[in-house]
Amino acid sequence: MHKEIVIRVCMGPGGIAAGGKEVLGSFREHLLKAGIFAKLKEKCSSHQVGCLGLCARDVLVEVHINRNKTVYQYVKPDMVERIVSEHISGGKPVEEWLADDTFKTFYGKQMKIVLADCGKVDPEDINSYIYSGGYEPTREVLTSWIPDDVIDEIKTSGLRGRGGAGFPTGLKWELARRSKSEIKYIICNADEGDPGAFMDRAVIEGNPHSVIEGMIIGAFAIGSNKGYVYIRAEYPLAVERLKIALKQAYERRFLGKNIFNTSFSFDIDIKLGAGAFVCGEETALIASIEGQRGMPRPKPPFPISKGLWQRPTVINNVETLANIPYIIRKGAGWYSSFGTEKSKGTKVFALTGKIRNTGLIEVPMGISLREIIYEIGGGIEGGKALKAVQTGGPSGGCIPASMLDLNVDYESLAKAGSIVGSGGMIVLDEDNCMVNMAKYFIQFTQAESCGKCVPCRVGTKRLLEILERITKGQGRDGDIERLERLCNGVKNTSLCGLGQTAPNPILSTIRYFREEYETHIRDKKCPAKVCKDLLIYSIIEEKCKGCGTCMKACPSGAITGDKKKPHKIDPNKCIRCGACFDVCKFKSVGRD
Amino acid sequence: MIKLTIDGKLIEVPAEKTILEAARIAGISIPTLCHHPKLTPFGGCRLCIVEVKGIPRLVTSCTTTVSEGMEVLTSTPDIEDMRKFVLELILSDHPNDCMVCEKSGSCALQELAYKYDIRENEFSGERRIYTKRDGNPFIERDLEKCIMCGRCVKVCDEVQGVEAIDFGNRGFNTKICTSFEEDLDCEFCGQCVAVCPTGALTGKLWAHTGRLDDVKEVNTICPYCGTGCNITVHVKDNEIIRVTSGKETWNEGWLCVKGRFGYKFVSSPERLTKPLIRIVPKTKGKPEVRSQKSEVKKQKEDNFLPITHYSSLFREASWDEALDHVAAKLKEIKTKYGPDAIAGLSSARCTNEENYIFQKFIRAAIGTNNVDHCARL
Ligand SMILES: Cc1cc2nc3c(=O)[nH]c(=O)nc-3n(C[C@H](O)[C@H](O)[C@H](O)COP(=O)(O)O)c2cc1C
Ligand code: SF4
Ligand code: SF4
Ligand code: SF4
Ligand code: FES
Numbered sequence: 001m002h003k004e005i006v007i008r009v010c011m012g013p014g015g016i017a018a019g020g021k022e023v024l025g026s027f028r029e030h031l032l033k034a035g036i037f038a039k040l041k042e043k044c045s046s047h048q049v050g051c052l053g054l055c056a057r058d059v060l061v062e063v064h065i066n067r068n069k070t071v072y073q074y075v076k077p078d079m080v081e082r083i084v085s086e087h088i089s090g091g092k093p094v095e096e097w098l099a100d101d102t103f104k105t106f107y108g109k110q111m112k113i114v115l116a117d118c119g120k121v122d123p124e125d126i127n128s129y130i131y132s133g134g135y136e137p138t139r140e141v142l143t144s145w146i147p148d149d150v151i152d153e154i155k156t157s158g159l160r161g162r163g164g165a166g167f168p169t170g171l172k173w174e175l176a177r178r179s180k181s182e183i184k185y186i187i188c189n190a191d192e193g194d195p196g197a198f199m200d201r202a203v204i205e206g207n208p209h210s211v212i213e214g215m216i217i218g219a220f221a222i223g224s225n226k227g228y229v230y231i232r233a234e235y236p237l238a239v240e241r242l243k244i245a246l247k248q249a250y251e252r253r254f255l256g257k258n259i260f261n262t263s264f265s266f267d268i269d270i271k272l273g274a275g276a277f278v279c280g281e282e283t284a285l286i287a288s289i290e291g292q293r294g295m296p297r298p299k300p301p302f303p304i305s306k307g308l309w310q311r312p313t314v315i316n317n318v319e320t321l322a323n324i325p326y327i328i329r330k331g332a333g334w335y336s337s338f339g340t341e342k343s344k345g346t347k348v349f350a351l352t353g354k355i356r357n358t359g360l361i362e363v364p365m366g367i368s369l370r371e372i373i374y375e376i377g378g379g380i381e382g383g384k385a386l387k388a389v390q391t392g393g394p395s396g397g398c399i400p401a402s403m404l405d406l407n408v409d410y411e412s413l414a415k416a417g418s419i420v421g422s423g424g425m426i427v428l429d430e431d432n433c434m435v436n437m438a439k440y441f442i443q444f445t446q447a448e449s450c451g452k453c454v455p456c457r458v459g460t461k462r463l464l465e466i467l468e469r470i471t472k473g474q475g476r477d478g479d480i481e482r483l484e485r486l487c488n489g490v491k492n493t494s495l496c497g498l499g500q501t502a503p504n505p506i507l508s509t510i511r512y513f514r515e516e517y518e519t520h521i522r523d524k525k526c527p528a529k530v531c532k533d534l535l536i537y538s539i540i541e542e543k544c545k546g547c548g549t550c551m552k553a554c555p556s557g558a559i560t561g562d563k564k565k566p567h568k569i570d571p572n573k574c575i576r577c578g579a580c581f582d583v584c585k586f587k588s589v590g591r592d
Numbered sequence: 593m594i595k596l597t598i599d600g601k602l603i604e605v606p607a608e609k610t611i612l613e614a615a616r617i618a619g620i621s622i623p624t625l626c627h628h629p630k631l632t633p634f635g636g637c638r639l640c641i642v643e644v645k646g647i648p649r650l651v652t653s654c655t656t657t658v659s660e661g662m663e664v665l666t667s668t669p670d671i672e673d674m675r676k677f678v679l680e681l682i683l684s685d686h687p688n689d690c691m692v693c694e695k696s697g698s699c700a701l702q703e704l705a706y707k708y709d710i711r712e713n714e715f716s717g718e719r720r721i722y723t724k725r726d727g728n729p730f731i732e733r734d735l736e737k738c739i740m741c742g743r744c745v746k747v748c749d750e751v752q753g754v755e756a757i758d759f760g761n762r763g764f765n766t767k768i769c770t771s772f773e774e775d776l777d778c779e780f781c782g783q784c785v786a787v788c789p790t791g792a793l794t795g796k797l798w799a800h801t802g803r804l805d806d807v808k809e810v811n812t813i814c815p816y817c818g819t820g821c822n823i824t825v826h827v828k829d830n831e832i833i834r835v836t837s838g839k840e841t842w843n844e845g846w847l848c849v850k851g852r853f854g855y856k857f858v859s860s861p862e863r864l865t866k867p868l869i870r871i872v873p874k875t876k877g878k879p880e881v882r883s884q885k886s887e888v889k890k891q892k893e894d895n896f897l898p899i900t901h902y903s904s905l906f907r908e909a910s911w912d913e914a915l916d917h918v919a920a921k922l923k924e925i926k927t928k929y930g931p932d933a934i935a936g937l938s939s940a941r942c943t944n945e946e947n948y949i950f951q952k953f954i955r956a957a958i959g960t961n962n963v964d965h966c967a968r969l
Contacts, residue, residue, distance in 0.1 A: 276762070278762075293758065293759055295759070297635065297655075298633075298635040298651075298652055298655040298656070300656070300657075446763050446764060447762060447763045448762060448763065449762060449763045449764075449766075450762060450766070451740060451759065451761070451762055451763060451764075451765075451766025452634075452635075452636045452740070452742070452759075452766075453635070453636045453637070453638055454636070454637055454638055454678050454681050454682055454739070454740075455638060455677075455678060455681060457740065457763065457764060457766060458681040458682065458684060458685050458715075458764065459681055460763070460764075461685075461717065461718065461763070461764040462681070462684065462715045462717050465717045465718065482714065482715075485677075485714075486715065489674060489677040489678070489681075492649070492650060492674055493638045493641060493650065493674050493677065493678055494638075495635055495636065495638070495652075
């Protein structure tokens with residue numbers, strides 16, 4: 001029975017932030033007022049949906065009338081009344097609020113598997129997931145497959161871990177299956193500590209059952225009866241929805257004893273992480289679940305042979321697991337038809353930075369950066385020049401604009417000095433300083449280092465110190481070489497992935513933007529005009545009208561001058577806040 | 593057994609051994625700081641890195657177990673370069689305090705800095721500065737010298753089972769902490785002091801008493817209890833200035849607070865050095881025998897301080913005289929009242945052998961089974 005009118009309001013992280021709840025409430029109110037809710041009670045529903053993807057345009061609302069979809073963007077509660085009266089009652093969409101063409105290209109190049117049902121199913125209602133075909137793969141696997149079939153299927157699909165390292169999932173499961181032990185564990189890694197990343201959060205908030213299903217199937221494949229979802233406590237909505245989903249899955253007996261009346265039993269517990277980036281590293285994550293300080297330990301032994309409580313343990317990322325039911329549902333052949341030879345399927349990215357359409361995107365592996373940025377992303381904001389793309393967050397690197405035709409897959413990005421990582425993608429334009437960007441990431445890794453090993457604990461600190469002095473105009477001769485030697489040492493001697501990859505943002509920016517470092521060190525200038533301490537503000541005498549606006553704006557009293565006469569900035573008093581630069585209507589404050 | 597080659601040398605070691613252990617068996621030395629043979633591997637100092645054929649990254653030999661046919665190189669220019677790099681980093685955050693450091697001369701870090709000839713430090717930068725001084729009576733915690741090897745944390749947990757300390761904070765500010773960073777309040781066994789490779793943990797009692805020069809090390813047995821831990825007393829100018837215990841002793845170098853820190857009694861002026869025989873004060877007529885209670889009362893009245901009991905009045909005697917005295921008295925009691933009027937209680941501070949002799953003496957020489965030991969209570 002299809003509902004005639006369906007209204008979908010984006011209630012993902014972006015949607016809620018932009019007022020999705022209020023918009024939803026407003027729809028309820030106006031539908032009721034217009035009598036539509038009462039009259040069309042059976043046919044009309046408005047329910048909360050997960051992330052629709054294009055966060056920059058939130059709140060996004062989809063109106064389906066007899067299966068015809070219309071999408072509104074930037075919806076505010078006070079706009080709802082008109083949508084209800086003109087469109088839902090009157091049948092004429094409100095043209096000026098519709099999502100435009102870029103919205104279409106945003107979706108045009110995307111290929112949705114993991115996010116396909118996000119935004120369609122109601123994450124708080126298991127029935128909605130079941131109606132869309134959910135738990136059918138689990139039933140099929142549990143009732144008519146053997147574990148080796150599952151492993152073969154996943155191996156054939158070519159799925160690789162989406163948590164960062166890209167380890168083949170089927171192989172990981174096979175190794176865990178071969179590990180001899182009565183007890184085995186499967187852990188879903190939902191720690192998602194990369195700054196700016198929210199792929200996993202969106203999946204759990206939008207379609208938690210796909211992750212649960214992935215875990216059940218994985219547990220069946222490796223022979224585990226106990227799973228954990230390690231999720232950061234800073235994701236209250238995701239935790240809440242996951243709890244609801246688990247409860248409903250237990251009620252439906254998709255979890256617990258004798259699932260689908262088979263001999264297979266499986267339980268899932270939630271473990272809350274306290275928000276340490278390093279706890280996303282698998283051995284630190286295990287220590288954390290065990291109740292110890294989240295510090296990595298050297299591998300081997302790998303978790304697949306000695307993991308949680310010394311038992312074989314598979315740890316998979318949220319997105320990896322969410323792919324599983326769709327691979328089972330549509331077949332490994334279908335899945336591996338997307339992507340490149342070695343990188344199959346799709347990958348979710350959090351597209352942010354100086355790009356017109358920011359948001360979550362899911363693209364087939366192997367798509368070019370150009371397509372992502374100019375077609376899906378709609379190009380650079382404000383028509384500025386693209387400078388680089390940062391992928392992989394604090395573990396990744398920068399790819400310069402000249403390499404825009406690079407394919408986005410594990411091998412190509414690694415060759416370019418970056419990584420696919422968990423899916424952060426930051427677009428940088430001419431106003432971004434590469435040295436400053438490298439400093440930002442090393443600041444993060446330094447603060448998040450667990451402190452266990454010397455190169456990471458002390459080495460990242462020294463890297464940070466050097467970058468700090470370079471951005472302050474105190475760079476010394478040989479600092480670039482010093483950075484390189486440090487990076488090389490930290491990379492080669494650190495214990496875990498955090499330290500081993502921490503130098504990547506620096507190494508890749510030195511590789512592609514060495515002259516920018518040199519300008520900072522030698523000329524004490526920041527070409528992008530970002531590094532505050534390197535900027536000199538002065539008033540251009542010929543242009544200054546002596547209006548005194550800047551004088552009033554300056555918080556440190558550095559500007560003096562008589563009315564209608566050119567003003568002056570005292571460089572010793574100037575704190576380089578840029579207030580004068582921003583307020584001058586005549587553009588007579590120079591910044592250099 | 594597993595066969596592998598280390599630096600071209602074919603060796604055979606039991607499975608489960610680490611590369612580091614195998615190398616040590618073969619007499620090949622690999623520098624380490626965080627490794628301790630009695631503790632589980634940590635893998636934090638990164639100095640023990642080696643090259644294993646077929647593994648692209650350098651691996652830490654202290655955490656990697658051997659496998660059949662493994663080919664290991666423990667020293668190549670690359671490896672030595674990396675070791676030097678790591679040492680330089682450690683020293684870039686270390687007070688170069690060797691001049692006055694308790695540990696100088698027996699410090700693992702100092703030794704490595706010497707070996708790798710590290711003088712100038714290319715990576716100098718901010719140092720951790722900790723001003724808080726721990727108020728506990730025994731253990732000096734100079735955390736600026738801590739290299740975060742984790743040995744103290746492990747020994748406290750794995751050997752002593754106390755867990756008084758753990759890692760705290762993150763990044764550069766990571767530090768070994770007590771709960772809420774309060775003063776250390778534990779058993780004060782000093783196991784952590786014993787395993788600390790640097791001068792971060794030292795004994796407060798031995799501060800500035802002598803490091804190596806003119807210090808004589810004498811191996812002996814701890815006099816405190818019958819366990820008989822092996823200890824090494826460090827003697828300077830005929831005074832014990834420090835007590836340690838070797839890893840190779842049967843007690844594996846572990847001691848308790850008394851054995852490690854309770855050595856001052858040896859040169860205490862209050863210590864008995866000659867036998868004493870009780871004297872009965874001469875009073876007019878009969879000796880005045882008072883109950884303890886009345887004695888205390890009387891002394892209070894007399895304003896006597898400290899309270900000396902009637903029965904605690906002694907005179908010095910020679911060993912011959914004292915022993916003859918005891919023997920005569922015991923004989924006298926035995927003849928007069930029979931052997932069962934005598935009982936023997938021996939001390940936990942005696943060794944097994946001493947306790948054995950003591951019961952033999954009570955049973956065979958005195959002739960009674962009234963013998964017991966304080967630790968049985
Ligand atoms: C410092 C660090 C942080 C990590 N954080 C995460 C994370 O937040 N989420 C995640 O899934 N994997 C993270 N990983 C990767 C995991 O260690 C592990 O490889 C991954 O969860 C395995 O799952 P997959 O095979 O499905 O990718 C991190 C690794 C490192 C070194
Ligand atoms: S590399 Fe960094 S995070 Fe990893 S173990 Fe070493 S100190 Fe900890
Ligand atoms: S701990 Fe060692 S290296 Fe450090 S000051 Fe003391 S003796 Fe010198
Ligand atoms: S105090 Fe000593 S034993 Fe403990 S971590 Fe620091 S250096 Fe190691
Ligand atoms: S001794 Fe192996 S890492 Fe420290």
